[in-house]
Amino acid sequence: MTTMNNLRVGTAFDAHQIEAGKPCWIAGILHDGVDGCEGHSDGDVVAHAVVDAVLSAAGLGDLGSFVGVGRPAYDGVSGVALLRELRELIDAKGAVILNVSAQLIAQSPKMGPVRAAAEAALTEALGAPVSVSATTTDHMGFTGSGQGRAAIATALVDVGGV
Numbered sequence: 001m002t003t004m005n006n007l008r009v010g011t012a013f014d015a016h017q018i019e020a021g022k023p024c025w026i027a028g029i030l031h032d033g034v035d036g037c038e039g040h041s042d043g044d045v046v047a048h049a050v051v052d053a054v055l056s057a058a059g060l061g062d063l064g065s066f067v068g069v070g071r072p073a074y075d076g077v078s079g080v081a082l083l084r085e086l087r088e089l090i091d092a093k094g095a096v097i098l099n100v101s102a103q104l105i106a107q108s109p110k111m112g113p114v115r116a117a118a119e120a121a122l123t124e125a126l127g128a129p130v131s132v133s134a135t136t137t138d139h140m141g142f143t144g145s146g147q148g149r150a151a152i153a154t155a156l157v158d159v160g161g162v
Helices: 045-058 063-067 079-092 112-126
Strands: 007-019 096-105 130-135 148-158
Touching: 007 045, 045 063, 045 079, 045 096, 045 112, 045 148, 063 079, 079 096, 079 112, 096 112, 112 130
Parallel strands: 096 130
Antiparallel strands: 007 148, 096 148
């Protein structure tokens, strides 16, 4: 049973540099014709922020403690795969992810035309509603200059017996 004492909020931030020629996976979907983000994985800053926010809310650390850093098994792993693995962990702990809100901070790709698809991909992988929004920094800073992308996410988790 959900009580106010069992509800926890987690907030997270992730950022990656843009890597020319790398496929662009953002918010669980491939964005054709756009350079992706560097990283050990697929560089999906939105998915990574969601993972960190859920882990934070559940009191289970962060992405580094969840999958480790520099482990060859996670070379190129997709953000969606990480969300599915996270879902299994949360379920095993007896917690329930209630919802997540994530925001991309970047000049590209444009999320409006693909928002529904992104929300569906993330929601299916996580097993909980995920809303996606996006903003720019009006060409200021590393996201505004097109050097990188960032994302923030907030998750609400019923930790139950965790």
